[in-house]
Amino acid sequence: MASKEANRTPPRARRELGGRAPPRDKYSVLLPTYNERENLPLIVWLLVKSFSESGINYEIIIIDDGSPDGTRDVAEQLEKIYGSDKIVSHVNIFLFHQLRFCRGKMRKKQCLHSVCLSRN
Secondary structure: HHHHHHHOOOHHOOOOOOOOOOOOEEEEEEEEEOOOOOOOOHHHHHHHHHHHHHOOEEEEEEEEOOOOOHHHHHHHHHHHHOOOOEEEEOOOHHHHHHHOOOOOOOOOOOOEEOEEEOOO
């Protein structure tokens, strides 16, 4: 009995003050695309499946660079299928400008294409 109680997490550690559950971190995936009409549904499905099975709170931001093959149309369809709270599509916007659309947290020393960003 004593060992069971020793392993229990104190209630305060499990909940914030006021009895609410602590907020979950949200992960933002920036997905730059160009002529990826055929590949985009698969990569988005794989990401959604992995995050959902892991119970991770996420969003996928699709950044299309003006693809002439209809990538943007596919991105918009995926946004309708999975919901705009999970899939967000933008066109012709510089990658780092997209960071302002991220709702997830970015911690120090997380790197994107060898450029370290710092945002709290």
